[in-house]
Amino acid sequence: MEVYLYQADLWCKDCGEEIREELTRRGQAPENRDDGHTYDSDEFPKGPFSDGGGGSDTPQHCAAGESCLNAITLKDQGKVGCWLENPVTTAGVEYIKEHITSYPGLVTDLWREWYREELEN
Numbered sequence: 001m002e003v004y005l006y007q008a009d010l011w012c013k014d015c016g017e018e019i020r021e022e023l024t025r026r027g028q029a030p031e032n033r034d035d036g037h038t039y040d041s042d043e044f045p046k047g048p049f050s051d052g053g054g055g056s057d058t059p060q061h062c063a064a065g066e067s068c069l070n071a072i073t074l075k076d077q078g079k080v081g082c083w084l085e086n087p088v089t090t091a092g093v094e095y096i097k098e099h100i101t102s103y104p105g106l107v108t109d110l111w112r113e114w115y116r117e118e119l120e121n
Contacts (some may be wrong), residue, residue, distance in 0.1 A: 002048035005041045009063030010053045012070055012082050016045045042113040052086030058095050059111050060084040074106040085112060093118050
């Protein structure tokens with residue numbers, strides 16, 4: 001999945017593009033919004049970046065949380081930001097295993113499904 005980096009968080013493509021459009025409407029876009037070298041990601045979303053932002057020590061969800069345009073509805077437990085489909089490092093696999101055991105629930109059930117192959121190795 002393609003993602004945007006904005007204010008030290010990762011946002012799914014749809015949410016990142018919505019933020020870019022809103023900032024552009026407000027006149028807060030950089031002069032060349034397609035040249036990420038000319039502005040800071042704290043001021044305007046950079047990207048899109050592929051592969052869910054790259055390898056991480058944790059599964060990544062859109063920073064918009066329950067307001068994510070592609071939020072995942074959890075039965076009787078609200079919503080979470082969509083999964084960014086990022087690969088996980090070896091530490092990430094251990095993080096998932098620990099959370100599946102220590103904090104069982106709907107989100108860790110999703111992680112178990114999404115990272116099934118990594119967890120089996």
